[in-house]
Amino acid sequence: MRAVTCTGGKFEVIDLPVPTPAKGQLLLEVLRCGICGSDLHARNHCDELSDITAEVGYDGIFRSDQSVVLGHEFCGEVLDHGPRTRTGLKPGTRVVSFPLLRHGGGIHTTGLSVAAPGGYAEQVLVEDSLTFAVPNGLSTDIATLTEPMAVGLHAVRRSDISKGQVAVVIGCGPVGLAVVGMLKASGVRTVIASDFSPGRRALATAVGADVVVDPAVESPFASAGEHGHLTDAPSVFELAVGTMEKLRALPLVPWHRVWQAADLVGAATPKHPVILECVGVPGVIDQLIASAPLFSRVVVVGVCMETDRLRPAMAVNKEIDLRFVLGYTPREFRDSLHLLADGRVEAAPVVTGSVGLAGIDAAFTALGDPETHAKILIDPAGDATTPVPVVH
Template sequence: MKAVICNESRLRVADIPAPKPGKGQLLLDVLRCGICGSDLHARVHADAVADLTAQSGYDAFMRSDQEVVFGHEFCGSVAEYGPGCHERWQTGTAVVALPIVRNGTDVHLTGLSASAPGAYAEQVIVQESMTMAVPNGLSAEHAALTEPMAVALHAVRRGDVGKGQTAIVIGCGPIGLAVISMLKATGVRTVVASDFSPRRRALAERCGADVVVDPAEQSPWTSYPQGSELRRATELLNLGFDTMDRLRAVPKLPWWHVFRIANSLGATPAGPVIFECVGVPGIIDQIIASAPLLSRVVVVGVCMEADRIRPALAINKEIDLRFVLGYDPGEFQDTLHLIADGKVDPAPLITGTVGLDGVDDAFTALGNPDEHAKILIDPALV
């Protein structure tokens, strides 16, 4: 079969042996595959990422000297079952799958391991237990975006945006746009989007952002109604004094119980929930320095370099810092149905489609934020 191979940071189309599904696996004919920012990073930073993932307990991430087929955002049709499968779907059924396979006890990330070739190819292997049929006649183009949209859903759930809180998305690349879409799909009333690129700001509006900001001209931190958010430590301290004065003025009131009830109901001051979707050094510290007190920062962008923050500043502002990765099978399933039911529209993310021969040029084009967001690969396209 034909596939795009990455080796020593170079991409080329080659004929490679057709894959054979193992126990509990099935073979898909690839219908569409998305080019992910992780692929762009892995192309040039594979060894650094492999060292990091090895420290976290996964030692099979691709190395630059290996020949690897990228592609972990895909939709395909069932072509062949391996041994030990339940054969849940007829041949030709459109499906999506979590990009992870298991051989014995060895687990591999599809498209990011030399042991699990991905979907920049005519065919790809998936695990039957991790596969889901595409419902409601959903198009292959939209179904292929289940994976990146599931990353966004997981980030939004980890963000735990409360009623009355504002969500601020810093960076409107593909993952930032997906986060905006999921925030609106899950009922968040006010979503602020910030990006220097006019093209990406326009896409953020299409994804449902309520306020769109060019940070070169306007601060995202002052672009929305502030409500009860606190900007300075003295504001928080004065709020404490004012509250105690009122409570202690009520005779025999057990004021400490009021604090306990307020904490249990979430009726205490809180800042916005901020989604960092840029992934370059310095952004997290900039957010910590600029965000209101008591903000929650969800780090979705993948920074591939060492970074520095000032913990004391985050402590003084009591910033809640959370890092997120991936999704679970339930979130993947939920995302697929959100898209299929029309509650999330991934169409604004798709800005181009290429065949296998166009992948190298697509990688170059994706380096320009004013040109593209998400490019899909159609292996049948000549």
């Protein structure tokens, strides 16, 4: 089979043996494979990624002196299954799969490990237990977005945002766009999206953002007062004293009982936005802590691979809730597929181009310009050597 290997940051189209599925595995014909931001980073910074994951006990991420077939966002067609594999997925079924693979007694990350070659190839191995049939006639292009959309869904669910809270999405690359789409699919009524790129702001609007902001011109928190968010310490002091004056004036009812009841239903916590950071650049988290309204919840979705700095005292004084998220669960992967198939997520605008295997190098270059492309899909059967725009 034809595949593209990455070695020391350089791509090469080569011929590899067709992989053989083991027990519990399926062999897929790759129909489309998305280029992920983590692929862009891993191309030249895989050693740093490998060092980090090794500290949490996984040493399977490839290193720069190894050859790997990237690609963990893919849609394929079932070709075959391993021995003694009782699968309900017949040959010819279009599927997507959670990118983990059993190999050599361990479980490896598909497309980021030498032990689990990815979807930048004509065929790929997957686990039957982690593979899902594409429902409702969903197009192959949109089904391929299941994986990045699952990242967005996981971030939204981990944020614990309610429908009435304001969401502020910082950065409208593919991950930020997935977050915007999943926020709207989850029923969040007000989503503010912020990005320096006019093209990315336009895409954010296309996938459902209610307000888009150019942070070079306006803060994404400029409307905080309109939403009842507190932006300075004196406002908090006034709220505390004013509330106590009113509670103390209540006849017959102990004030602390009223406060306790309000606490139980969440009414004692000041209104605050949920901020989803999807940039992953040093300094952004500290900037958000400094500029966000008090009591904000900041969910870090963007992956910054460099050492960063922040001022804990600022976060303490503003009582910022800081959370970090990674990946998604099998249920969220399945849910994302069905949200796409049911038309509850406006995902088509995210796909901006496609290439064949020989065009992967050019696609990586094109993705460096935020005004040109957001998500480029690889068509292993195609022959495009430069990204072909996708018109929706």
